[in-house]
Amino acid sequence: MTKFDTFYNYSKGKAWDKYGKSWNVAYATGGDCNFAGQCVSLVKTYLLYLYGNKVKDSYGDAKDYWYGRKYNGILDLFNEASDLKNGDIVVSTGSDARYGHIFIYKDGQAFTQNCCNNPKASMYPLSWQGTITGILRPKVLISNFDLIPEHRIAKVKPDHEINIRVDNPVGRIVRTAKTGTEIEYTEKCVCYGHRYISWIENGKRLFMAVTPTEKQKDHWVDISSVKSKFKGVDISNYQPNFDFVKAKKDIDFAILRCGFATTEDLSFMRHIKEAKKAGVDIRAIYLFTYALNMNEVLAEADFAVECAKKAGLPKSTVIFFDMEGASIEYAKKQGINLTSSDVQKFTRAFMDRVKSHGYKTGYYTNLDWSKNKYNGFKKKSDELFWFARYNANPELTYDVLQYTSSGSVNGNPGPLDMNYWVTSKPSKPAEKPKEVWDKNAIVKVGSTVKSTSCSIAVVPGTNSAFRNNCVYIPALGGLVPLEDVTEAADTRDGKNDDVISTLASRVYLNPSKVTAVNAQLNLCMVNGYWVNAEPLMVKK
Structure with missing residues (x-):
């Protein structure tokens, strides 16, 4: 309504x-x-x-x-x-x-x-x-036919906070997009003193102003191409009988739990075997931490690397560090109160250790932890961020997005954790300079020519050519009418009683060099054949 x-x-x-x-x-x-x-x-x-x-x-x-x-x-x-x-x-x-x-x-x-x-x-x-x-x-009654389709990413520039509104561009404020927030939008509009981007979230249409006026300048956001999304699952022993063969219809990759602390997940090797058999890309594994100190974190990192090696996974496989509320609660039961500083130190140590073994790495968290545990944490450019954010346009830039915990795929009713692995769209290859061809240019020796019609016919293996219902035969002094061709001599052996019984089928000349020209008869030599120069195009 x-x-x-x-x-x-x-x-x-x-x-x-x-x-x-x-x-x-x-x-x-x-x-x-x-x-x-x-x-x-x-x-x-x-x-x-x-x-x-x-x-x-x-x-x-x-x-x-x-x-x-x-x-x-x-x-x-x-x-x-x-x-x-x-x-x-x-x-x-x-x-x-x-x-x-x-x-x-x-x-x-x-x-x-x-x-x-x-x-x-x-x-x-x-x-x-x-x-x-x-x-x-x-101006507030912006309906679908007033919105201009545009599917791109808007990233809020430094020192900016922009209100996000529901229903219309000046509707109720539902939240604020802070510096660095990325919004994937699907429409845009110009109204009410601003340029807006718009998208659907949880069944509601949201709007965010991106310029201070209706003019196309002084943007508050950086606009970039939307990222390609690859769909996948993350599973563990909670899904011991996951059917990869059937799931392959719906997924591009899988992230497998290799274990927790230094204990291997009971289904890890079965999942490895079945995923490989089905041809599903094992793009990453993750380890759930119960570390209480730095030594235990490093031991967990080494254990995760050994799991990857045992499974025969290449160095391009990402090994994620997963620290959540259960990790903190376990530590409390051991009399240890882990702070946000500990969370960040453990994460950094784990990732650095994994990289020292030559594997790629990253860490997993949700919106609450990103604000309260990982606030100020700096991810390096070669590390990945796996972000859990359900039913909303994520506020943070991510590499992998866990978008639901209640998904399902073919042959596996769930509930499953579903993910998008994103990558920038490949840049459009540079266009080759367009070739310019002139059908009116004079054909010269050395010219590159091609045909655009099928009016050229040649006699294979000879220097004779068909033109204007005549055949050009040098031994007979020039053009011979087509009706006389059966009595004409073939220049291959110079015998006057030879019969030219077959003319080549009409052909298309690919770009080729002209090696000789007979301007009087308007013929040129291309690939060993004399051909009519009139329908040829010359490369400029």
């Missing part, structure tokens, strides 16, 4: 005053009831519903909404329109030209007050509303 539909259902059948208050009146009134039941009062109520405290106390009489639009501020909230769409405000003139008339368009009719002496907001035929003089479209 659109914002206008909500307003319509809320306001119909009631008489509204200019402050958005309903009155029980039998007819449209003036000052005593703040102009309750007047057509302009319904529109004012509509504005208050759409814009709240951004609405001025008065924009004038009904006709002033259009005729005074250049100076009364109404264009701060509206765009001029030439066609009618639901939710548009329409100004018209009728029998009373002093004040004009104003109504809201809906489904081919007028939603208005003070029509036929009825003060209550009701639907009436358009033909009863007089002559339309202007149409104003609320």
